[in-house]
Amino acid sequence: MLNKIKEIWQTINSPSHYYSLGILIIAGFAAGIIFWGSFNTVLEATNTETFCISCHEMNNNVYQELKSTIHYTNRSGVRATCPDCHVPHNWTDKIARKMQASKEVWGKIFKTIDTREKFLAKRKELAQHEWDRFKANDSLECRNCHDFQYMDFTRQGKRAEQAHSSGLANGEKTCIDCHKGIAHELPDMAGVEGW
Amino acid sequence: MKALILILLLMPFMVLAEEDIATLRSADISIEPDAPRMGNEENKDMKRKRNYPMQPPTIPHKVSGYRIDLNSNKCLSCHSRRQVTDSQAPMISVTHYMDRDGNFLAEVSPRRYFCNQCHVLQKEVKPLVGNYFEDIDTVLKNKK
Numbered sequence: 001m002l003n004k005i006k007e008i009w010q011t012i013n014s015p016s017h018y019y020s021l022g023i024l025i026i027a028g029f030a031a032g033i034i035f036w037g038s039f040n041t042v043l044e045a046t047n048t049e050t051f052c053i054s055c056h057e058m059n060n061n062v063y064q065e066l067k068s069t070i071h072y073t074n075r076s077g078v079r080a081t082c083p084d085c086h087v088p089h090n091w092t093d094k095i096a097r098k099m100q101a102s103k104e105v106w107g108k109i110f111k112t113i114d115t116r117e118k119f120l121a122k123r124k125e126l127a128q129h130e131w132d133r134f135k136a137n138d139s140l141e142c143r144n145c146h147d148f149q150y151m152d153f154t155r156q157g158k159r160a161e162q163a164h165s166s167g168l169a170n171g172e173k174t175c176i177d178c179h180k181g182i183a184h185e186l187p188d189m190a191g192v193e194g195w
Numbered sequence: 196m197k198a199l200i201l202i203l204l205l206m207p208f209m210v211l212a213e214e215d216i217a218t219l220r221s222a223d224i225s226i227e228p229d230a231p232r233m234g235n236e237e238n239k240d241m242k243r244k245r246n247y248p249m250q251p252p253t254i255p256h257k258v259s260g261y262r263i264d265l266n267s268n269k270c271l272s273c274h275s276r277r278q279v280t281d282s283q284a285p286m287i288s289v290t291h292y293m294d295r296d297g298n299f300l301a302e303v304s305p306r307r308y309f310c311n312q313c314h315v316l317q318k319e320v321k322p323l324v325g326n327y328f329e330d331i332d333t334v335l336k337n338k339k
Contacts, residue, residue, distance in 0.1 A: 069260065070260065157238055157240070157256065157257065158240040159240060159256065162283075181262065181267065181269075182260070185262065185264075185266070186262065186266050186267040187266055188265075188266045188267075189266055189267040194272055194278070194281070195267060195268075195271075195272050
């Protein structure tokens with residue numbers, strides 16, 4: 001075993017006998033494009049709603065709940081898909097979230113929420129993760145579309161205008177503080193601040 | 196047997212009676228009529244006058260998507276005693292914190308939990324039927 005590793009290391013470590021430097025550079029460049037391209041393609045494929053709801057855990061619970069909300073259907077037909085709100089759009093943050101998501105693969109394999117009952121029992125914990133994430137990044141995924149800079153208060157209701165021009169404007173509060181449960185049903189809210 | 200004869204005898208009258216029944220569905224059962232257009236929810240945030248003192252106040256704002264269930268009550272997240280400092284919304288009346296024997300409770304009484312059983316929103320629509328309700332002031336004035 002150790003000899004074999006040594007042998008491989010020697011092959012890698014010694015200069016090429018047959019190929020010119022130019023070929024190696026061009027081939028390396030081409031291989032890089034193919035590897036990176038396919039990596040990114042697969043990454044983006046996992047970043048679609050079709051991928052999310054290919055698991056029944058997502059399809060039967062949270063996706064069905066989303067369907068009746070304004071983020072799924074509304075007068076102008078602009079809609080948000082799962083990754084729009086649940087995966088950061090920025091590349092480094094996205095990779096970090098994707099690595100975290102390996103926990104979700106674990107959950108899928110070991111069937112942590114494979115029935116409605118198990119899902120409901122775990123809902124508060126799962127919701128809390130998302131609330132914490134939104135709170136920590138100042139509701140970044142909301143703000144990807146709902147930019148405070150361009151909000152026209154005169155087009156908002158009186159109460160909305162009041163809340164947005166005070167708490168949100170001075171940075172004391174962030175979207176998720178008030179807008180919990182806008183896209184999915186809520187867990188038992190006893191003990192949650194503001195409920 | 197007797198019952199059957201009775202039914203047969205009454206049949207013509209039953210058919211007649213059926214025609215007299217007032218219905219909101221003014222189309223044959225086999226036809227799917229066009230649904231009336233949905234009205235706009237009132238969203239003025241202005242209190243309406245109550246028609247009589249015990250009337251549950253109407254809701255002067257949009258409540259679409261407000262969930263009231265075992266897990267959460269969106270209305271209470273502004274109107275409960277605890278939340279009114281932040282929301283500056285009117286606190287639900289003290290009767291909502293009482294059980295039916297008049298004892299005060301720490302939380303909203305379960306029998307008062309489902310807000311929209313009594314409190315309804317208003318829509319800008321033409322009323323389907325007439326209404327001749329007069330409030331007490333009008334009644335007293337007309338009596339003189």
